[in-house]
Amino acid sequence: MPWRPDADLRALTGLVAPAACAGCEAPGRRWCRRCAVELLAGGPRPWRPTPCPAGFPPTWSGPAYADAVRAGLVAWKEQDRVDLTAVLAPVLRDGVRAALACSADHRAAVAAGRPVAVVPAPSARGSRRRRGRSPVRELAVAAVGRAVVLPALVLARPVQDQAGLSAQGRAANLDRAVALAPRAARALAGIPCVVVDDVVTTGATLTECARALREGGAGAVVAATLAATARRGQPPSPDPLPRPGAAD
Ligand SMILES: [Zn+2]
Numbered sequence: 236m237p238w239r240p241d242a243d244l245r246a247l248t249g250l251v252a253p254a255a256c257a258g259c260e261a262p263g264r265r266w267c268r269r270c271a272v273e274l275l276a277g278g279p280r281p282w283r284p285t286p287c288p289a290g291f292p293p294t295w296s297g298p299a300y301a302d303a304v305r306a307g308l309v310a311w312k313e314q315d316r317v318d319l320t321a322v323l324a325p326v327l328r329d330g331v332r333a334a335l336a337c338s339a340d341h342r343a344a345v346a347a348g349r350p351v352a353v354v355p356a357p358s359a360r361g362s363r364r365r366r367g368r369s370p371v372r373e374l375a376v377a378a379v380g381r382a383v384v385l386p387a388l389v390l391a392r393p394v395q396d397q398a399g400l401s402a403q404g405r406a407a408n409l410d411r412a413v414a415l416a417p418r419a420a421r422a423l424a425g426i427p428c429v430v431v432d433d434v435v436t437t438g439a440t441l442t443e444c445a446r447a448l449r450e451g452g453a454g455a456v457v458a459a460t461l462a463a464t465a466r467r468g469q470p471p472s473p474d475p476l477p478r479p480g481a482a483d
Pocket of ligand 1: 257258261268269270301
């Protein structure tokens with residue numbers, strides 16, 4: 236049988252690249268145009284949970300965690316659709332930019348050429364081992380570049396998967412569960428940080444990450460997430476933070 240490079244390449248691409256959109260299962264591409272619109276809807280926006288935990292950092296988020304966005308994130312994180320990292324990275328990049336712009340400390344550091352650290356929220360050890368990768372860290376690197384990402388946070392003790400826990404359960408599950416990684420304190424001393432995570436729900440994870448960074452001697456802490464969800468029956472409240480570029 237003659238070698239047909241085009242056909243062979245197509246066949247190989249079909250094996251490697253998923254044949255359906257991870258958001259809506261439309262055939263043909265990993266993330267379709269309609270789902271791209273949904274993913275980018277509204278751009279990054281300030282967001283905080285209701286009720287808002289004490290110490291919750293100023294946070295910018297992408298779209299609502301629902302429908303195609305939810306399906307895409309589940310496929311990316313739980314079904315190892317690593318090809319979606321490139322689809323999701325620009326959303327987090329925009330959130331990080333917006334978070335940087337809303338904080339005077341971060342703006343001053345960037346203007347002076349001083350470092351700012353993008354710090355991934357740590358994954359539960361069990362889930363990381365099960366997946367064999369750290370999706371949020373990979374996403375952070377794809378979004379802002381390896382040089383800026385500082386994986387400074389680790390879990391100090393085992394925690395349950397947050398999914399399925401109440402707001403109080405999530406807060407208790409994570410209470411003082413996050414710590415600085417060995418040798419991270421020196422790298423972080425006085426450095427403004429942007430904590431990044433995939434989804435913000437009750438704010439327990441971002442609040443705990445911010446606490447660990449502040450107590451570890453980091454500078455001001457803000458946060459950015461891919462998407463945001465509301466507790467059942469409680470719609471997310473818009474945060475009164477200024478738009479990027481506005482005065483603090
Ligand atoms: Zn789609």
